[in-house]
Amino acid sequence: MGLPDMIRPPLPAREVRLRYTDASARTVYCTQVEVPFPEGRLIVSRTDLQGIITHANDAFIEMSGYERADLIGAPQHILRHPDMPKAAFKDLWETVARGDKWHGYVKNLRKDGSHYWVYASVVPNVRGGVITGYTSVRRKPSRTRVAEAAALYEQWIQQEAASS
Numbered sequence: 083m084g085l086p087d088m089i090r091p092p093l094p095a096r097e098v099r100l101r102y103t104d105a106s107a108r109t110v111y112c113t114q115v116e117v118p119f120p121e122g123r124l125i126v127s128r129t130d131l132q133g134i135i136t137h138a139n140d141a142f143i144e145m146s147g148y149e150r151a152d153l154i155g156a157p158q159h160i161l162r163h164p165d166m167p168k169a170a171f172k173d174l175w176e177t178v179a180r181g182d183k184w185h186g187y188v189k190n191l192r193k194d195g196s197h198y199w200v201y202a203s204v205v206p207n208v209r210g211g212v213i214t215g216y217t218s219v220r221r222k223p224s225r226t227r228v229a230e231a232a233a234l235y236e237q238w239i240q241q242e243a244a245s246s
Contacts, residue, residue: 093115098164102159104132112195119199125145125221128217128218145190146193165239168242185204199228201223205218
C-alpha cells in the first residue's frame, strides 16, 4: 500500500504526482518555502532493507513536520521532494546495498509542503556479516554545496524527463 496524497497547503504550491520504485504513487505539494536546518542538531533515522522507517529521532520528527506514528512504518520516500532526481536515490540504494557508506545532499519535503536541505550519510547496519538495514545521519549542509547540488539535480531531472 502506498502513501496517501498530501493535503494541499494553504500557501501557493506546485502540485506533482510522484511515482516510486515500489510502484506506488502519490500527489505532493511544494510551497518553495525552505525551513532552515537547526544549528547543532542531527537527524537520525533507521530503515529496514526495503527502506521502511524503523526509528526516527526527535530532530527528524521536528524537521519533517510529521508525527512519529506517521513516520515509523512508512517508506523513507515519504520525504521525497520532486526536485530530487531518481538517479541520486538509485546511487544511494545501490551504494548501501553493496555495504558501502553513501554521502550526499538531499532536498526533503516536509508534511506541510515546505522543504529542508541536509547533508546525509547513510551506512548499512551489519549483523553477523549480513546487512539488516540502514542508518542515516543528516546534518546542516553547506549553502555553497546546496546551490551546486540544486543546479546539478535540475540538470539530472531534465535529462530524466527527456529520456522518459
